[in-house]
Amino acid sequence: MRCDLTNPSRDGYGAAGQRRTVLFLACLGAVCAAAAYVGAVPTRKFGHDLFFLLDNGWRVFNGQRPHIDFTSPWGALSFLVVGAGMALSHGSVNAIGYANALFAFVLSLWGYRLSRHAVSFVPRLFICLYLALLLVSPYSLGWGALNSSHAMYYNRYGYVLLGLLMIEAFRRTAVTEWEERFGGASTGVVAALLLFLKANYFGVALLMIAASFLLGRRSQARLTGMTLGFFLTSLAFLTYLDFDAAAFYHDLQLAAGARAMSFSYKELLIKLSGNAVYLLFIVLLSWQSSLTVGRQDNDAPGFTYVLLGFFFFALDMVLLCSNQQFTELPLTVLYSLLLVVEVHRRSGSKFRARKKAPFRVERLALVAGATFFFVSFFTQFYGLAYGLVQKTWPSDSSSLVRFTEPRLSPLLMYDDSSEPNSNGKRYVNYINSGIRILLEHSRPSDKVLTMDMMNPFPYSMGRSAPRGGMAAATYNYTFSDGHRPSEAWYFGDADIVMVPKRPASPIDGLLKNYRSGLDRRFFLAAESDMWFLYKRR
Known part of the structure; x- marks a missing residue:
């Protein structure tokens, strides 16, 4: 074959x-x-x-x-x-x-x-x-x-x-x-x-x-x-x-x-x-391609094209099910063109x-x-x-809330009604408020950790990031109760821990696993309408 x-x-x-x-x-x-x-x-x-x-x-x-x-x-x-x-x-x-x-x-x-x-x-x-x-x-x-x-x-x-x-x-x-x-x-x-x-x-x-x-x-x-x-x-x-x-x-x-x-x-x-529907399409396309080549070529692939159609669709589904993604099948799409090219080569004349x-x-x-x-x-x-x-021509730019930190000024964020806390004006205000309290109650050399999915402050303020922590903290996705970094490694060498009152993403899992470590290692040093600022003891 x-x-x-x-x-x-x-x-x-x-x-x-x-x-x-x-x-x-x-x-x-x-x-x-x-x-x-x-x-x-x-x-x-x-x-x-x-x-x-x-x-x-x-x-x-x-x-x-x-x-x-x-x-x-x-x-x-x-x-x-x-x-x-x-x-x-x-x-x-x-x-x-x-x-x-x-x-x-x-x-x-x-x-x-x-x-x-x-x-x-x-x-x-x-x-x-x-x-x-x-x-x-x-x-x-x-x-x-x-x-x-x-x-x-x-x-x-x-x-x-x-x-x-x-x-x-x-x-x-x-x-x-x-x-x-x-x-x-x-x-x-x-x-x-x-x-x-x-x-x-x-x-x-x-x-x-x-x-x-x-x-x-x-x-x-x-x-x-x-x-x-x-x-x-x-x-x-x-x-x-x-x-x-x-x-x-x-x-x-x-x-x-x-x-x-x-x-x-x-x-x-x-x-x-x-x-x-995409599975049905790619199987029908593969089946028709097999029939086409079978009529014209002694070295026909039999049902290999159909099996490959199933195979690439299955691979796309494996990736969809392990990603935060519900549609778009790039492997199946690429297979469809490669299949067309191959069939045209064998039967085009x-x-x-x-x-x-x-x-x-x-x-x-x-x-x-x-x-x-x-x-x-x-x-x-x-x-x-x-x-x-x-x-080039951002829509409704005059009505957008802008970041106050100069290095973030090129960023534009629009509201999203399905996730308001992590988009648009709420998220911009969340970061701006955090930067204000950090400017008032920390030194430029202090390393900041945020108990939220992302840690926006080291980059935003041009500071050194703490050693330790996670690339992104999502409960039951990047960590869980039984699979997580130790308290010592999570807090690392952070000098300050920022805890949001209205987090961009749910932080119940973080607080459940690391709240006791936070209280042992840090003390509440400042508070604003949106943040608790903890300093290392």
Whole structure:
């Protein structure tokens, strides 16, 4: 059985190939320039999540490391990307946009090189631009392109890296041993990056690699490259972490135990039912594609396309059920285009030669597959375009409450009726009030911890973050009663603990587990209408 979702095809290395590369670079440059210009997008959803990136990027920018200096269910990759943006922007809030633009440029170029002998230029162009748009479009996947936000951006990183793995893993054996080894090395590097991004994406990567083995991608050259790529990339991250693999594993254990507490079969059923139509579509598309190729090709894939359709949909659902995401299936979308490209390659000449009704049905199926891809493509494009317009001409900007701290002044936050405390004027007032009491009752050298989901003050005030604490504190998601950092590690070397009277996120779990430690280690030093300020005894 052979199932090639892409086809080795040289676009040429002469003038035509150069023109195509220039066109791709121009399009990619425009996408990345737009992302950099948007920077920190005017935020309409999950406003507090912006400080997840800013706080942890600030920690890394100032020399702290996840797992070593603070507990994190997420690996170092996303924080390093934002830290690089901090370096480029001199600590600006727009570091997020710069970081995403840089990462999108690198990964899209990576995909362009990886697919050089895999698909012809037009699908290659759109696949790589899709990966770039998927990474930089400033809204949370599954929440609508008009709900601008940088929340959960690590999920976009994961999907794009898995897209690179798909391009390599589900093609036929490369034309040369060198290309086969290069492709294997790429997949090994991607797998290691996903390991140090978020565990669920690494698990999906392993399933993809295993599936590629079942489809015949088991050459010695590929296995050698994959092993080397994974080993060297993992070695680089472990070097960064002082080879403290135990700390890394400990944080993953905490995350797994805490996340298990919030698993719900009801949520699983809601997500499955909400996406069932996509399963039906991709199965029908795969089935029709199998029939089309079977009529024209002696080396037909049988029902492998259908099985792969189920497989990629299942992988998307695994990620949906482990993410705060209810729809959008990037892996299934990418599979639909790769499937269309493969079927057109095998049967395209037959479509042009014959006009019978079955062939019109088959052409319609290919159009449907391409349409499915381009709906997602233009959704990502629209999200970026909307963010660009809002950055240039923000709506109702005169009525917005603004941050008082100068380095936060570029941030615009809009109200969200579904989560008022973590968005818009309430959240801006929450931070402004906290900054005022800190300016009155603390020294610039004091390290501040906030007993809330996010800790906005070290970055906002340009102070050193305390060693210890969590990257984000969400009860039964990043910690639980039985899976949590110790009191000593949670409070770390913080000099001040800020406890909100009206928290941005529920803090009952934090108070339940750490209130006694707070009272033993700190005393109430000041109070405002929105905050309690505790100082170390």
